[in-house]
Amino acid sequence: MSEFFNKKSKYDSKKFKLILKYLPCFLKGFLITALGILVLSFAYYKLSTHSVIIYYLTYLFIALGGFVAGNSTYHKLGGRGIVVGAIGALPVAVVIYAILAIFCLKEITAFSLIILPICILCGCLGGIIGSNSKKRY
Secondary structure (H helix, E strand, O other): OHHHOOOOOOHHHHHHHHHHHHHHHHHHHHHHHHHHHHHHHHHHHHHHOOOHHHHHHHHHHHHHHHHHHHHHHHHHHOOOOOHHHHHHHHHHHHHHHHHHHHHOOOOOOOOHOOOHHHHHOOOOOOHHHHHHHOOOO
């Protein structure tokens, strides 16, 4: 009977705990990106004209989401800023790109291929800024 209570459950593993630490960081970056794009798409719909400013503001929100994901991942997990920032922003970039590929049935252009590097580079920047903004007393 004591063997049953001494077993480690699958939720006690280090990988699962790491995923639970990382999940809020991913959600922060993804929610910032998704909400920004939804607001801009509503504004684009209401304008009913082609607006270049709104088109490029979507890239700003993608970059901001990658930055926040990289920065918050560094603050949660620590490590090397550039690597942790890139790892933090990679799932955000992949999910946004997958949503773009699913809902935009048009051909994929060069501007849509820029999403992955923009998000990952801004995640690296967020990790670097997070590592350099530590409080040192």
